[in-house]
Amino acid sequence: MKTAAIIIIGNEILSGRTQDTNSNYLAKLLVERGVSLQEIRVIPDDHRIIEDVVYEEASAKDYVFTSGGIGPTHDDITAEAIANCFDVPLSIRDDAVELLAMYYKNGKKDLNEARLRMARIPKGAKLIKNKISGAPGFVIRNVFVMAGVPKIFEAMAQEIILGLGSKNPILSKTLKIFKTESEISERLRNYADKYKEISIGSYPFNNSGKFGVEIVIRHTNRILLNKVFNEILIDFNEPQTN
Amino acid sequence: MKTAAIIIIGNEILSGRTQDTNSNYLAKLLVERGVSLQEIRVIPDDHRIIEDVVYEEASAKDYVFTSGGIGPTHDDITAEAIANCFDVPLSIRDDAVELLAMYYKNGKKDLNEARLRMARIPKGAKLIKNKISGAPGFVIRNVFVMAGVPKIFEAMAQEIILGLGSKNPILSKTLKIFKTESEISERLRNYADKYKEISIGSYPFNNSGKFGVEIVIRHTNRILLNKVFNEILIDFNEPQTN
Numbered sequence: 001m002k003t004a005a006i007i008i009i010g011n012e013i014l015s016g017r018t019q020d021t022n023s024n025y026l027a028k029l030l031v032e033r034g035v036s037l038q039e040i041r042v043i044p045d046d047h048r049i050i051e052d053v054v055y056e057e058a059s060a061k062d063y064v065f066t067s068g069g070i071g072p073t074h075d076d077i078t079a080e081a082i083a084n085c086f087d088v089p090l091s092i093r094d095d096a097v098e099l100l101a102m103y104y105k106n107g108k109k110d111l112n113e114a115r116l117r118m119a120r121i122p123k124g125a126k127l128i129k130n131k132i133s134g135a136p137g138f139v140i141r142n143v144f145v146m147a148g149v150p151k152i153f154e155a156m157a158q159e160i161i162l163g164l165g166s167k168n169p170i171l172s173k174t175l176k177i178f179k180t181e182s183e184i185s186e187r188l189r190n191y192a193d194k195y196k197e198i199s200i201g202s203y204p205f206n207n208s209g210k211f212g213v214e215i216v217i218r219h220t221n222r223i224l225l226n227k228v229f230n231e232i233l234i235d236f237n238e239p240q241t242n
Numbered sequence: 243m244k245t246a247a248i249i250i251i252g253n254e255i256l257s258g259r260t261q262d263t264n265s266n267y268l269a270k271l272l273v274e275r276g277v278s279l280q281e282i283r284v285i286p287d288d289h290r291i292i293e294d295v296v297y298e299e300a301s302a303k304d305y306v307f308t309s310g311g312i313g314p315t316h317d318d319i320t321a322e323a324i325a326n327c328f329d330v331p332l333s334i335r336d337d338a339v340e341l342l343a344m345y346y347k348n349g350k351k352d353l354n355e356a357r358l359r360m361a362r363i364p365k366g367a368k369l370i371k372n373k374i375s376g377a378p379g380f381v382i383r384n385v386f387v388m389a390g391v392p393k394i395f396e397a398m399a400q401e402i403i404l405g406l407g408s409k410n411p412i413l414s415k416t417l418k419i420f421k422t423e424s425e426i427s428e429r430l431r432n433y434a435d436k437y438k439e440i441s442i443g444s445y446p447f448n449n450s451g452k453f454g455v456e457i458v459i460r461h462t463n464r465i466l467l468n469k470v471f472n473e474i475l476i477d478f479n480e481p482q483t484n
């Protein structure tokens with residue numbers, strides 16, 4: 001199974017000003033492609049930290065996805081940090097300029113210095129287009145560099161996701177048990193021990209006063225998943241409403 | 243200024259099943275206490291990874307906050323991973339048992355094996371009480387170990403926050419400019435260069451079709467902050483509605 005890390009770049013997340021939703025959006029897409037997301041890291045707009053964290057994750061995971069820091073302002077330093085990280089030059093590229101020119105009403109005339117910053121692409125990278133804004137993201141080696149604005153991030157994620165992982169999604173089945181976690185934890189542990197290859201999670205819920213636990217089991221193999229699900233279902237003997 | 247990292251522990255975040263909100267909640271509290279949050283990491287329910295990441299962050303930051311993995315089920319392994327991390331024994335402690343017993347209707351009679359797991363505390367740790375559930379979190383060295391369920395996490399965060407950082411919060415002032423980022427980025431960069439000690443962020447917005455940029459400047463020194471704010475305000479000459 002392919003592995004991945006998401007790196008969210010932005011002081012506005014660390015200050016609590018903005019709630020990150022990009023990692024949750026991409027996490028769901030990765031599950032569908034059978035890619036195992038192993039870590040999400042939120043880091044500041046700091047050149048050295050971006051360079052170090054991207055290098056560390058790119059060395060350890062099959063895919064790395066970054067979000068943020070590719071706009072036109074002084075705190076948008078992701079492109080140069082990543083060029084440094086892979087020791088390649090960063091320069092304004094014609095194909096990126098074309099995309100920007102198509103987006104702005106007056107074409108190349110509207111491309112002031114700030115906007116041209118968004119056409120700076122590390123050498124050897126491939127552009128990631130998107131339908132919302134003219135500014136492209138890019139892929140270099142195993143690192144996918146995408147925008148921070150959620151609508152643009154999501155459009156870029158949709159652009160790349162089908163090329164990743166496999167058609168074997170990580171499947172899940174959920175069982176609702178109207179008992180507390182403490183009451184079912186011993187039996188659950190037995191299943192976790194018996195089926196070590198299956199991920200078994202338990203999540204307490206409170207639906208307008210009805211307390212219980214959702215048991216979520218996950219695996220790419222549907223037959224195995226159904227077998228374990230049915231075994232737990234019969235064992236707990238709780239009627240399932242959906 | 244004190245530094246901090248937040249570590250969110252839980253497969254349910256990495257699979258996209260659950261949107262993490264705990265880090266955003268705590269990030270806002272840390273700003274008010276003048277604590278600089280330097281990284282948020284989301285990691286799986288994996289003993290070795292928890293141990294390694296907590297160790298790494300606890301060595302590098304003044305404070306580390308963890309969320310998740312201290313409930314009664316098989317996938318709740320945070321307490322043992324952190325005991326291992328600091329090489330101290332983990333055992334059921336009387337003061338934690340008392341808190342749990344007070345919470346359950348029948349007191350100690352209700353404390354089955356699963357619930358008693360939640361009274362296992364690393365040697366030398368201090369308990370973090372909370373008003374929502376009987377199960378305590380704990381502090382060991384510079385690591386604050388808290389629940390994953392948002393209401394309980396938030397109650398624990400409120401319990402500890404006043405003991406952290408200082409009374410010098412990181413102050414912020416926000417200026418609305420009805421121009422695009424590309425149009426103002428050069429002038430903004432000049433301010434960022436001139437006042438290197440001040441954090442200047444720019445965040446595009448779209449309020450029902452009115453596009454613009456919010457400029458947020460941050461520092462603990464109110465006098466300096468006001469000086470820079472007024473300088474930018476006069477320079478951009480945009481009426482501020484609030």
